[in-house]
Amino acid sequence: xxxKRFTFKRQSSSEPDTTNETExxxxxxxxxxxxxxxxxxVIVCCGVFFLFAMTSRILFEYRTDxxxxxxxxxxxxxxxNNELIKYDGSEADVVIPDYYEIDGEKYGITSIAYRVFYxxxxxxxxxxxxxxxxxxxxxxxxxxxxxxxxxxxxxETLGDSCFxxxxxxxxxxxxxxxxxxxxxxxxxxxxxxxxIPESVSEIGLGAFNKCSQLETVYIRHNAVVKTSFTTxxxxxxxxxxxxxxxxxxxxxxxxxxxxxWSLYSDKFQAIGEENA
Numbered sequence: 600x601x602x603k604r605f606t607f608k609r610q611s612s613s614e615p616d617t618t619n620e621t622e623x624x625x626x627x628x629x630x631x632x633x634x635x636x637x638x639x640x641v642i643v644c645c646g647v648f649f650l651f652a653m654t655s656r657i658l659f660e661y662r663t664d665x666x667x668x669x670x671x672x673x674x675x676x677x678x679x680n681n682e683l684i685k686y687d688g689s690e691a692d693v694v695i696p697d698y699y700e701i702d703g704e705k706y707g708i709t710s711i712a713y714r715v716f717y718x719x720x721x722x723x724x725x726x727x728x729x730x731x732x733x734x735x736x737x738x739x740x741x742x743x744x745x746x747x748x749x750x751x752x753x754x755e756t757l758g759d760s761c762f763x764x765x766x767x768x769x770x771x772x773x774x775x776x777x778x779x780x781x782x783x784x785x786x787x788x789x790x791x792x793x794x795i796p797e798s799v800s801e802i803g804l805g806a807f808n809k810c811s812q813l814e815t816v817y818i819r820h821n822a823v824v825k826t827s828f829t830t831x832x833x834x835x836x837x838x839x840x841x842x843x844x845x846x847x848x849x850x851x852x853x854x855x856x857x858x859x860w861s862l863y864s865d866k867f868q869a870i871g872e873e874n875a
Contacts (some may be wrong), residue, residue, distance in 0.1 A: 601707060602770055604614060604830060610769070613717055613819050615814060615846075618666055622629070636651075637740055637872050649783045654808075660697070660698075660707060660730065661697065661698040661705045661706055661707030661730065662704060662706045662707060663681050663706070663707055663709050664681075664706075664873045665679075665681045665701065665706040666680060667680070667701060668680060670684070671699040671700070671701060673696045673699050674688070674696065674873070675687055675688025675693075676688075676695060676696060677795045678699045678706075678708060678720070678780060680708065681706055681708060681709045681710070682708065682710045682711070683695060683708050683710070683711045683712060683715055684715065685712075685715060686715050686716055686719070688721075689721045690721065690722070691721055691722065691724070692722075692723060692724045692725075692726075693716075693721045693722055693724070693726070694725075694726045695708065695711075695725070695726065695727045695728060695731075696708070696728070697728040697730070698728075707728065707729055707730040707775050708727075708731055709730055709731060709732050709733070710731060710732060710733040710734070710735065711727070711731060711733070711734045711735055711738045711791050712735050712738070713736045713737060713738070713758075714735075714736070714737045714738065714740070715738050716738060716739045716742055717736070717737050717738075717741060717742075718726060718738050718740070718741040718742070719742050720743055720744050721722050721744070722742050722744060722745050723744055723745060723746050723747075723767075724733050724745070724746060724747045724748065725739070725745065725748045725749070726747075726748075726749045726829055726858075727748075727749065727750065727751050727861055728751060729751045729752045729753055730751065731750075731751035731754060732754060732756075733751050733752065733754070733755060733756050733758070733775075734750075734754060734757050734758050734761050735758045735761070735824070736754065736758040736759045736760065737759070737760050737763070738740045738758055738759055738761045738763065738779075739759065739762050740760050740761065740762070740763040740764065740765075741763065741764050741765075741806050742762075742765050743764065743765065743767060745762075745764050745765045745767055745768050746767050746768060746769065747768070747770065747771075748768070749772075750772065750773070750774055751776075752773070752774045753774070753776050753777045754774055754776055754777055754845065755776055755777060755779070756777075756778060756779050756781065756850070757777065757779070757780050757784045758781050758784070759781040759782050759783060759784070759789065759803070760782070760783040760784065760786065761781070761784050762784055762785050762786075762788055763783055763784075763785075763787070764786060764787045764788075765784045765785075765787075765788050766787055766788065766789060767789060768785075768788045768789055768790065769788075769789040769791060769812075769866060770790065770791075770792075771785075771790065771793070772794075773793070773794065773795060773796055773799070774796070775796045775797070775798050775799060776797060776803075777799050778798055778799060778800060779799065779800070779801045779802075779803070780795070780799060780802045780803055780806045780807070781803045781872055782803030782804040782805055782806060782827070783803070783805045783806060783808065783869065784803065784806045784807075785806055785807050785810060786805060786806075786807075786808050786809055786810075787808070787809040787810065787811075788807075788810055788843075789810075789816055790807070790810050790812065790813055791811050791812050791813060791815070792814065792815045792816075792817075793807070793813065793815075793816050793817070794814075794817040794819075795816070795817060795818050795819060795820075796819055796826075797819040797820050797821060798820075799818075799819075799824065800824060800825060801824060801825040801826065802818075802821070802825070802826045802830050802834045803826070803827065803834075804826070804827035804828075804829065804833070804834070805832035805833070805834070805836060806826075806834050806835075806836060807834060807835050807848055808832055808833075808835075808836045808838075809836075809837045809838070810835070811837075811838065811839060811840065813835070813840060813841050813842060814836045814841060814842050814843075815836045815841075815842065815843050815845070816835065816841070816843070816844045816845065817844075817846075817870065818844060818845070818846045819846075819847065819870065820847075821847060821854050823854060823857055823860070824851070825859075826859045827859065828858065828859040828861065828862070833859070833862055834859075834860075835863065839872070840861075841866060842865045842866065843866055843868055844863055844867050844868070845867075845868055845870045845873070846867055846868075846869070846870065847869070847870055848869035848870065848872075851867050851868065851869050855867055
C-alpha cells in the first residue's frame, strides 16, 4: 500500500548542496618558501668551492690547498704551503718529490721558491713533478754543472734569472704550458737550439743574453711576441753564433719591422723553410 502522504521534491539547481560540505572543503594552499639572497649566495659559493675542488683534483694529482704554514722535510727538500722552499743536498741527480704529507694528506708541489738551488755546483740533472706551475727568481742561478733539467708539463712562468750562468746547460725542452720567459732567464747558458712553444707570448729583456753557442731559435706564437729592447740588452743580445730565428710565415715581415725585433731582421725565416 502506497502512502499518499509521501511527496518527492526536486532540488533546485540554484540551491547549494550541503550534504557533503565537510568533505568537499579544501585545505588552504601552503605559502611557497622563498630563498633569501643570503641563502642563494651561500649555495652559489658552496657550488663554486666544490667545482674548484673537483677541478683541482682533475688537474693535479695531489692537494694544492696547504695553508698550514708548516715546514715539512722530505729528504734534502723542505716544503711549505705547496712550495719547495729549501734544498740542502749534495746529490748530482736531483729528483724533486711529487708530494709531502701532513696528517696523512698528500700535498703536491706547485712552485719552486726564490734561490732554492742557487750556486749548487754539485747538481748535474734535475727532474721535477708535473704539478709545478711556477719557477721563482734565481731558482737555479749559478748551477754551473747543471747539464739537463726536466721541466714540469704545467710550468707557466720561468722566473727572472732562473737559469742565469748555468753554463753547462746545453739543452732544455720548454713545455706547451709556458706563457712567459722572464728577463735574463737563460743568461750565459750553453743552449744551441731553443724551441719556444706557441703558448709563450712574452720573452723578457736579455732572456738569452750571452748564449754564445745559440744558433737556432723557433718562436711559434701566432702573433709577434712581446719583448723589451735597450741599447745594451735585447732578447738574444750577445749571441754571436745566432743564425736563424724561425717564426710563422705570416709574421716574418712584421718581426723584421717591429721596433723590438728589427735588430735581428736578417735572421728571420718562416717555419718550414729550414731545408729550403
